[in-house]
Amino acid sequence: MDLFSQDRLPNILPFDGTVHYYGKIFSADQSASYFEKLLQNIEWRHDEALLYGKHYVTKRKVAWYGDEAYEYRYSGTTKQALPWTTELKVLKAIVEEKSGNFFNSCLLNLYHDGGEGMAWHSDGEKMLGDDPIVTSLSFGAERKFSFKHKTTKQTVSLVLENGSLLVMREGSQKHWLHRLPPTKKVTRPRISLTFRKIIN
Ligand SMILES: O=C(O)CCC(=O)C(=O)O
Ligand SMILES: [Fe+2]
Structure with missing residues (x-):
């Protein structure tokens, strides 16, 4: 477990939670x-x-x-988890080593260009437990990512680089929303891997 690097990472959030940005953990190749x-x-x-x-x-x-074939229920649809692919197993092990946390599932997103994004939300599904830790491992186009405090409405933004790792830790889902804003500036695709831990 890469504890020392986590200790040196600044917290992206000013209060009420912890988000660590590890920067690029993979080379361009x-x-x-x-x-x-x-x-x-x-x-x-x-x-x-x-x-x-x-x-x-x-x-x-x-x-x-x-x-396992976990069922993911949201917005009136149900999805059943598929078994890990070879690449996903490798990436999960790397993310676990870097973050010092264990995950048992992953929701992947493919944004074809900057016209596609994700609206303000928090990953607060019951099956993730009270205070989930959720990652975002990014490949492809750089995209802006923002947090907004649920009561003070304060926002914080950063750029998620190609091959970079973000870990949303304690408090980050409870007290903050996050989004991937759409942008006309980005014409290339981006893939994100959001590793999660299903509790029940
Ligand atoms: O694409 C991302 O980096 C984050 C996506 C996200 O927030 C989610 O899947 O819940
Ligand atoms: Fe999310």
Whole structure:
């Protein structure tokens, strides 16, 4: 476990939680290779959402993998986790080593260009427990990522680089929202791997 590097990392959040940005943990070559493999080997599907009784299909694609065929219920849809691919097993081990945390599942996102993003939310699903730790491992285009405090509305932003690791720790889901804002400046795709730990 890479505890020493975590100790030296500054907290992205000013209060009420901890978010560590590890920066690039892979070289440009390694990142390009992972990006291609993930694009090819992951079973990407358009996400579905039920909002105010209306059924939406997102442009963004997602995929859900895990140790077991966990069921992920949200916005009126249910997804069943697929078994880990070779690359995902390798990446999970690297993220666990870097962060010092263990994960049993991963929600992957594929944003085809800057027109696709993710709206303000927190990853507060019951099955993740009271105070979940969620990662974002990024490949491809650099994107801005923002946090907003649920009561003070204070915001903090950073850029998630190609091959970089972000770990949202204690308090970060309870007290803060996060989003990936859409932008016209980005024309290339990005893949993110959000490793999570299902409690029950
Ligand atoms: O794409 C990202 O970096 C984060 C996505 C996210 O917040 C999520 O999947 O819950
Ligand atoms: Fe999230």
